[in-house]
Amino acid sequence: MDAQSTAPPATDAASYLDLAITLALNNWPALTLAVQSNWGGPTSADKRAWLCGAISEMLNERAETDAEDLEDVLVQVMNDEFDVVVDDESAGNVADLIMELKDQTVRGEFGAIQEMWHVWQQKSAQRSAAADMFKQVESKDEDQETDESEDEGSDVEMGDAPAVERAPRERVEPEIDDDGFTKVVSKKKR
Template sequence: MSTQSVPVLAANDAASYLDLGITLALNNWPALTLAVQSNWGGPTSDDKRAWLCGAISEMLTERPETDAEDLEDVLIQVMNDEFDVVIDDESAAIVAVEIMEMKQHTDRGNFTEIQAMWEAYQLKSQQKSASAAMFKKVDAKDEDQETDDESDEEGEDVEMGDAPALVRAPREKAEPEIDDDGFTMVKKKR
């Protein structure tokens, strides 16, 4: 489930806000983002991230005793099993604590933090797409210039001059060595 397809949430739907918060936390986790972008989990890496979002949501719903350490263990295990990534930078603990804090907020009906995260994520996505569009525009402009330059040069021969001759010192051929029995010694080439 990508965050762009997140439906508009009902004003007081705590479970939906928690799902959104989990999705945002995992999409903002650099280790998982790199693993997905690099397809370390195979061609279905994005689907695995979406599955992880749902699995965490389900775990928090079905096992309310879950704490940040349990969640950290799950994150580390999934990264290792599904993406072949060993997390040793404490980032899984940070993400786990962030998700557990969001759960506490949503349990109290406080959704402002998740709403702020969603707005920041949308702004970041818009900036990325604007940057990508600018890059494409500049890249297309460069291609137009190259074709103009190439068409100016077509049909024209450029004088390169003569290349310098390769100079090598002549090799001295080694005389074969003949031992006392009349056999020729074989030497290794260097």
């Protein structure tokens, strides 16, 4: 399931768990950066979607799965699929969150997941509005560049820049000591 879809949230415990996994992974900064930067190649977004499904399957098929197992999977996938070494404990935090949300779905408590969904929808709307604003600004910049390029035909004669004169460097004569040796002086002390 893609967290960016505008479909309503889940209706049963399994669907809520899938939604929770998807939201947790889509909110994980390390994975988000890896996907946005295409560190997993051009199919980075597909790899994230695959990871969501793989975690859901793992939690449904192996009841003994705990947060440590899940953290190991997250770290391994980030390393193997995205060439990212996660050493900031964020994989453990994501694993803990997913396991807590799993426990809530088992108890029939869906409020936290619904809240996460609501926050995700708000952020998506803000990102969309910001992208639209960026496009508007970008098109205005292009219009200004077009206006400026029309003015390029009338060049203004600037003249020659004034010459900059440097004072000639003084040549430092080597010092010769009483024994006839030349004293070496660093450039800084000259």
